[in-house]
Amino acid sequence: MKRHGIQIIADGKRLEACWLGPGPGQAPTLVFLHEGLGCVGLWKDFPERLVAATGCGALVYSRAGYGGSDPVDLPRPLTYMHHEAQVVLPQVLDAAGIQRAIMVGHSDGGSIALIHAGSVDDPRVAALVLMAPHVFNEDVCVAAIEQARHAYEQGDLRTGLAKYHGDNVDVAFRGWNDAWLDPAFLDWNLESFLPGVQVPVLLIQGVQDQYGTAAQIEAIERQVSGPVQTLWPEPCGHAAYRDQPQAVISATTQFLENRMKSRPPTTNASALTSRGGV
Incomplete structure (x- = not known):
């Protein structure tokens, strides 16, 4: 499946972006929102695989300061x-x-999706598929981000990330890492947005995620207004789409099929749980 580059200008910045699969007039669009160190390239072939499984189109873009987008x-x-x-x-x-x-x-991208769905009156948004979203800060998250800083400064993390971010590599890393390790960020909290989320939500949290605990998922399940399903893949760390791609693709495909057909889901209760009909 070929990626087609498209031009996106948003908030005065040129953003790296590509399109896969059917156009917006032919099928729903999967909008990929990357993690705090992610970009178009770091999704690897996951967008292609999810498009092939779901029949949806896809927009994959790098936020400003990441990948091939303008710096910040x-x-x-x-x-x-x-x-x-x-x-x-x-x-x-x-x-x-x-x-x-x-x-x-995924991660920061999941948090961005929750803020948007919970505060912007946007009828285009039909559903959320969120991998390891955060709605508040935790000690385990701070510790993992401190370890990432050490790996960036003393190890080979910078070299690895530079392959995808190019000249943006320091902007991408410092913009994310410095914000999360700012003492004022300890009070960061998005729970006030959750009641405004009325669309169906699929939550995916790796059992071995080093950046967050089950408390994140429980808070979202408890407070959003729309129906929720939750997948707990294992063994799986922070990036479920890399660690357990087929489990994520299968759960997302089923979730969207049930959503589009507006009927109660039939799921494997040992892996996927639901609250409300999707």
Whole structure:
């Protein structure tokens, strides 16, 4: 499946972006929202595999300061995810002509999707597929991000990331790492947005995720207004789409089929749990 590069200008920045599969007038669109160190390239072949399984189209883009997108000034404000969700993402959807969107968010991308769905009146958003989303800070997250800083400064993490971010590598890493390790970020919390999330949500949390605990998922399950399903793949760390891609693809395909047909889901209770009908 070939990726087609498209031009996206949002919030005054040129964003690296590509399109896969059917156009927005032919099928719903999977909108891929990457993690705090991610970009178009770091999704690898997961978008192609999910498009092939679901029949949806896909928009994959790198936020400003990542991958091949325009850089941003540092330090990032501690509200950078709010800005991405409430200002940038609507412009991205407009620029790409999205008509019906399923947000596929990982980590920071999942948090951005929750802010958008919980605070922006956007009827284009039909559902959320969220891998390891955060809605508050935790000690385990801070410890893992401190380890990432050490690996970046003393190990080979910078070299690995530079293959995907190029000249943006320091902007990408410092913008994410410095914000999360700012003492003021300990009070970061998105729970006030959760009651506003009325669309169906699929939550995917690796059992061995080093960046967050089950408390993140439990808070979302408890407070969103729409129906929720949850997948706990294992063995699986922070990036379920890399560690357990087939489990994620199968769960997402089933979730979307049930959502589009508006009927109660039939799931393997040992792996996938639900609250409400999707």
